[in-house]
Amino acid sequence: MSLFKQVLALILRHKILASLLLILVAAFFIRFIGISYGLPQEFIGDEYLQVAVSLKMLDTKSFIPNFPDIFYHQPLSAYISTFGIGVFLLWQLITGRFSGIVAMRDFYIIHSTDLLVVVRFLSVISGVLTVWLLYFIGRDLFNKRVGLIAAFFGAFDFLLVFTQHTGRVWGYMPFFIALALWASVKLFKQDRFKNYLLSAGASLLAIANLLPGIITFVPSFVARFFWKNKKLWTSIVLIALGTVIILLMSPRGLGALFYRFKILSDSGLAQKIIGKSIEAEGGPISFVHRFFDTFITLFNYAPVYFLLFLVGVFLLWRADRKKCLFLVSFPVIYYLFIGPFFGFGWVARTLVPFSIYFTVISAYAVNRFNEAFFKNSREFLMLFVVIAAAPSILFSVIFDAKITRLDTRTQAISWIYNNLPENSKILEFSQTNEVINQNREVLELIQKTVPDKLNTRQKFLLASDDAVYPRPKYFAWDMRSVDPRAAYPDLFKDNKFEYFIKTSWGTNSGDLIENTFADKLLIVRFSPFDDEYYDKGDFGNVHNMTYPLQALFKSKRFGPIVEIYKIKFR
Secondary structure (H helix, E strand, O other), rough: OOHHHHHHHHHHHHHHHHHHHHHHHHEEEEEEHHOOOOOEEEOOOOOHHHHHHHHHHHHHHHOOOOOOOOEEEEEHHHHHHHHHHHHHHHHHHHHHOOOHHHHHHHHHHHHHHHHHHHHHHHHHHHHHHHHHHHHHHHHOOOOOOHHHHHHHHHHHHHHHHOOOOOOOOHHHHHHHHHHHHHHHHHHOOOOOOHHHHHHHHHHHHHHHHHHHHHHHHHHHHHHHHOOHHHHHHHHHHHHHHHHHHHHHHHHHHHHHHHHHOOOHHHOOOHHHHHHHOOOOOOOOOOOOHHHHHHHHHHHHHHHHHHHHHHHHHHHHHHHOHHHHHHHHHHHHHHHHHHHHHHHOOOOOOOOOOOOHHHHHHHHHHHHHHHHHOOOOOHHHHHHHHHHHHHHHHHHHHHHHHHHHOOHHHHHHHHHHHOOOOOEEEEEEEOOOOOOOOHHHHHHHHHHOOHHHHHOOHHHHOOOHHHHHHOOOOEEEEEEOOOOHHHHOOOHHHHOOOOOOEEOOOOOHHHHHHOOOOEEEEEEEEEEEEOHHHHHHOOOOOOOOOHHHHHHHHHHHOOOOOOEEEEEEOO
């Protein structure tokens, strides 16, 4: 028998395994495509944090991650990122990419954003493992067919695909949510002490990644609650003790979490835990938005899954109320946390925990329809599954196609490097983190006027020879960090800036800056839109895409409108 026939026979004997492997391969590639988006620029907020904290831990040989004050991260994401980056750096040393540790350290001080690809790859792998767990959740709670459908739905769920394209802490979180749910399913099926320990351990891993993970034990609590259940209370005590240890390792995360609730911020408790005062990211969120933003965002990302989830809850309630309460307990509690209390229902990445439950219950609904109306027809089931997943598949494929195209900010920076003479004087006004290569003169000016704004990379360049500076290099002042007039009132007049790059629209700061121009001439514009129509404040934002339908179908690439002007000052 030929090898092909042997493989075919093996596949036919193990259809479930073969189907699952195909789903996992699809889940990998739909997340992997576009992994180099924007590099070496830093366009996605929170993402570089994983790299910076990991490099700091490796450099100082510290076990405690030093997250900035405003971030509510816990240590596990830093350990995952540090392990991945450490393995990658070791591999580069072994293969001779660098002559030694010092050379490698010096390179990545300047080019640290190159390591974003590592944390993104870790997020991709965690996404594939999440899909794998979805199969086991559906299989163990219902049957193999539901498990496969849940895995297929999860592989293309656009909210998961979107979030797991980036190396943020929320990219890792779905895996821990799924792991905790699978452990809860084991406990739901069998009242054994080892399953209590398994559930408690999985919940602690979720907590160690992000504090909202503490809610992951709720399904286990619902499944096995009665007052005299010593095994349950033992698990809760273990979770409480573990949470205390986790918080001691990263206490700032708790303070930032309290602050973001916007309930305790006025009392000063959050600031006391954090160690200093922090400012709000935005204004108060209205009552209506707190209650409905979560539903709106979830529906925008997966309209069919959202509706199937509601139908599935109804069907499951009629068929098995205990199982229904088990599955809806987490979404209900998490909704109250992220919506009315937290007011973050408009931030898409914070909603990924819902996707785990949506895919499982949606898979159950599809299977029930097939059983009730089509007598377990395999053909109908396959058709129904594909139709139900079609919007998510379409969104994911279009997203991959567009994320492989150059971002408008990348286009603008490339144009600068190819068209403007070195050492040209440039003002950059943006709300994202793109960086133009800076020369020694502008770094010395920053050191003289606002030395506390120098980052590690800039300090290293100041202490290095000119040959180390990335080229081409410019007298580029990044106005995100500090308004130059506040640090140096005559900066514009004395330095005679020649060019103005604008990527931030509709802000008072931008208007104030432009009011100081005697003249400005638009040289070039980079737009994400196909036609002449454009809304400068509306674009496909990979950092937070609240309305994916609009972002994916309205623009041809990601990024804001970028305009480059030739300017003169009064």
